[in-house]
Amino acid sequence: MSALGRVVRSGVGRRRVQTVVIGLATTMAVTASVLGGSLLVASTAPFDKAFVEQNGAHLAAEFDAGKTTSGQLSATASASGVTASAGPFPTVTITPDADGPGDLPPMSVVGRADPGGPVDAVTLTDGAWADAADEIVVSADGPFAHHRDGSGVGRRFTFADLPGSPTLTVVGVARSVSRTADGWVIPSLLTSPAGYQMLYRLAAADTAEQVDAGRAAVAALVPEGALSGSQSWLVLKKAADRAVAVFVPFLVAFGLLGLVMSLLVVGNVVAGAVGAGTRRIGILKALGFTPAQVVWAYMAQALIPAAVGIAIGVVAGNLLAIPVLAETEEVYGTVTLAVSPVVNIVVIAGALGMVALTALISSLRAGRLRTVDAIAVGHTPRLGRGRWAARLTARLPLPRPVSLGLARPFARPARAIAMGAAVLFGATAVTFAMGLAASLNQVEIARNHDNADVKVGAFGNGSVRFGSGPPPNVDSAAVTAAIEAQSGTRAHYSTTRTRVSVAGVAGTTTIVSFSGDAAWDGYQMVAGRWFQAPGEAVAARPFLTATGTKVGDTVTLDDGEKTVTVRIVGDVFEMSSEGMVVLTDEATFAAAPGPMGASHHITVQPGADVTSYITTLNTALKPLGTSAAPGGTDGSSDTIVLINSLAATLTLMLVAVAALGVLNSVVLDTRERIRDLGVHKALGMTPRQTIAMVISSVVVTGVIGGAIGVPVGVALHEAVLPAMEESAGIGLPAAAFTVHDLSELLLLGVGGLLIAIVGALLPATWAAKTSTATALRTE
Structure with a gap:
């Protein structure tokens, strides 16, 4: 083995913490990259892939058997x-x-x-x-x-x-x-x-x-009139693509966080190794190693554990992607999703390249060091650095070990900044993920807009249903009378749906006509207000986009028998009929109830038993050919559940990487001042006081990192949500943007401190267990 090889092998074996940190950091980053990349690839035209695999019907047609x-x-x-x-x-x-x-x-x-x-x-x-x-x-x-x-x-x-x-x-x-x-x-x-x-x-x-x-x-x-209905595949494709598009900004945001975090940790580890090994670098140069060989030695010490971490991360990412892609299959309607080999190749090549570049930049300092300076300086900080902080903290009414720890970051400001940056990104990831989860929960509430305790004839969301055969005719007026006569009814309203056309817009639009006050049932506005007078209407964002209109404009609706011009007074969050929907009062557009009658939504009096109410109401409704059922929805959106689970997984990975960055910095700092620790122990410092001193050394960076990371996370959240809106072509309700309150942000800021403390616990325990004699003998 060459001399350079022996130096590399010795460095990898001797700096076990550095080796483990680089390996784990790259493992986490690669795992997240494979997971995110796989989903991003799966998000690229998933409906088109499933359509090709299943030989989907471009046109599904329904014919009348009697004609x-x-x-x-x-x-x-x-x-x-x-x-x-x-x-x-x-x-x-x-x-x-x-x-x-x-x-x-x-x-x-x-x-x-x-x-x-x-x-x-x-x-x-x-x-x-x-x-x-x-x-x-x-x-x-x-x-x-x-x-x-x-x-x-x-x-x-x-x-x-x-x-x-x-x-x-x-x-x-x-x-x-x-x-x-x-x-x-x-x-x-x-x-x-x-x-x-x-x-x-x-x-x-x-x-x-x-x-x-x-x-x-x-x-x-x-024969003429035999074709009774049809559905184009383009309608389904549009709805599927809208659901998928919401993933892209989310994945890009987490991908960037993971990339920056991994580069930061690797760069910090290599830079710390160079700083801690200054004296060794001088000895290597004195023995005849060229600057290029020194650089290669430190690069190799980073690349070897990184390569192992990348290999483990690729395997872990592929295994973790299996259940995630299984959930994605349900969301996207495809059955053959798998990790693309291209994703693995790109992640491996990209990770190795970025680690090599980052290690090269950090190692160049080792190559530039003069032999005499490196041997003379060793790894001791310059005299006087941080003493002002030590004098200041000594005046604080704190135990001496704590005050010594608080002053420590100022003795190694570059290392403290790198550690604070790791905490910052960890706090950013947590804040962003929690904000995203809260926003998605608000979106789910707005999507359901269903506070009704009881429904009558309210099945489906108004989309076209294939099949033939006339359903029973239902007298909607009689149903309304039965509801109003039912004891325990607090409030109710009814809706009727019909298809209309709008000049210049392909396909049809669903118009929902309301009878009664629906304000209690959870409809949320994106912009503007709810309709209040005849001639006013609210519409969903996809409709406004398709018609080129905005709040305040007028639009003419035509159902084949009459035309009605309405003024759009609000942008409502409504996802039925793929967003091609207009909501208005029946006084504005009196849509004739279909064979199934109107959909009725009921809220009961406080304390009333819903089951008993439904049983009694069904007795009155049975002769009318309809029935009541409990309100509410059948579950949350699969897409939102998937995003929440991915956000939790990726956030845990980023927090772990941040804690590893802190761990490495504290290990380097603790080993660098091991002789000082021996002196403190000789003067009577107990193991508990040693742990308190080491942990106190990360408090300042943890607090500052959390204090900066939380606003950055909030800003990232506020930047990603509009991008998700734009990508999916929908407008999100205002409640989705205002999900952070002061108390929550303060708790999230404490999270940055917790990340720093968790990262410092292991080296603090090691320092406490080191004997006084061993510490004093260490050079």
């Missing part, structure tokens, strides 16, 4: 522009009864013999495909696999309106990227279908005009 035949529908496979088709599949829309409490919405059921095929290859996520008359597979994205009374395989539904009133058992849960059904059964079960479903892939489907052309070609081959 066409299966033979005529099969012939549409040769329509101009159609490259593949699946169907016809018999369909019905029917309301089931479940084997648990609660009332269910109508279910779109499709008869399909197997999940595969040339178009819309449905993917099973649990269980098996239905192959018997008493079995059903439910959609993983519908309300029947995720409901308050249970979920998944084994649940039973009774379909009273089907011949024989069959009871079907859920044998599987599946996902259709084209969202073509709520449930699938064997075709022979639907002997009298209300309609047929056809699924098409088109040669050109990148724009709404191209999809419309394909729809027109299909409609031309069937």
Whole structure:
């Protein structure tokens, strides 16, 4: 082995703490990078990937069974522009009864013999495909696999309106990227279908005009009026991309924090090693080592543990990414997400390159040191450095070990600054993560805007549902009368939805007409105010963006029978109908209730029993063909849960890296002044006093780092939220931005001090256990 190799091996083995800190810091940074990079890659057009994998339908069409035949529908496979088709599949829309409490919405059921095929290859996520008359597979994205009374395989539904009133058992849960059904059964079960479903892939489907052309070609081959409904894949893509886009600013912010933190720790460790090894550097030069060899020696001492840490971090990142990407599959609707090899290659190359560059910059000082100066100076701080601080702290009414520790950072200001920077970034990460979690919770509250104790006919969010068959007609006025007559009703309102068109905007917009005061039900404003007079309306950000309007502008809505011009007085946070929604009073736009009637939202009197209220109300509603159900939602957004879990994971990693940076600095400082510690021990300093002195040495840097890091974290939070808004194309409610209060910020500031103390505990314990004789003999 060459002399340089022996020096490197000796340095790596002798400076065990430095070696471990660099290894762990790079492990944490690489793990976070692999995890974040994998999710970032998975966030790049995830719907498009899933759509290709499952041969998704560019056009899903519903046909009236009374106006066409299966033979005529099969012939549409040769329509101009159609490259593949699946169907016809018999369909019905029917309301089931479940084997648990609660009332269910109508279910779109499709008869399909197997999940595969040339178009819309449905993917099973649990269980098996239905192959018997008493079995059903439910959609993983519908309300029947995720409901308050249970979920998944084994649940039973009774379909009273089907011949024989069959009871079907859920044998599987599946996902259709084209969202073509709520449930699938064997075709022979639907002997009298209300309609047929056809699924098409088109040669050109990148724009709404191209999809419309394909729809027109299909409609031309069937009797007039047979095509009763259709859905373009572009509608689904738009909704999916909006959910994904919110991840990008979040990942970029944490990625930058992790990158800066890892570079800071590695640079600090190498610089500390050079500072502590000044005398050794002089001896190496005296023995004939060139400046370049000295630089390479210290670079190698950093690169060897860094390489080990990178290897461990890549493995850990891949293992940790498995459950995270499994959650992401549910959010993105894809089933083949895995860590991309490109991510591993880029992270490995990037980490090695950055460690090498950082170590080179820190090691150059070792190469520039003159031999005589290095041997003469050794590793002792210059005389007089920090004495003013020692004299000042000695006057404080504090125990002497504490005052000595408080003065220590001023003897090594560069090292103290590096340690404070590590604490700063740790405090920034914690503040940012907690602020982000609080903001996302506010977004979830605003998204649900559901304070109702009871709902009547309020199933779904107004999106188009595939399936045929008329639901029962419900008299909304009679329902309102029954609610008002029910003892225990505190307040209620109703809504009706209809589709309207807006000049210059492709597709349709949902208009929600309110009857009654909905102020109590949690709708939150992004800008402006709630409508108060006829002619006023509020709209969601996607609608305002699509129409090029803003608060104060007017817009004309056309439902085919009448046109109404409304003035937009507010930007409301509303995510139904992909944000293409306008909310107004029924006096402004009186939308006719659909067959299912209006959706009614009720809050009961304080102290009233909701279950008893629902039971009594259902007795009155049963003759009207509808029923009441408990209010509330079925759970939080998977996207928000995933972001919160990722934020917690990445924050813990960054805090650990910050604590490691403090650990290394305190170890270097403690070893550097080991002889002083021996003198203190000889003069009677106890182990507890030694621990107090070492920990006190990080208090100033911890307090300053926390005091600066918390405002930086708040500023980062305030910068990322608008970026998330812009990226997702939505407006966030005002409550999402005002999540920090003074008491919380003060506690977060203390967190910076805790990070410093945790990092100093181990070297403080080591210093306390070192015997006086050993400390005095140490050079």
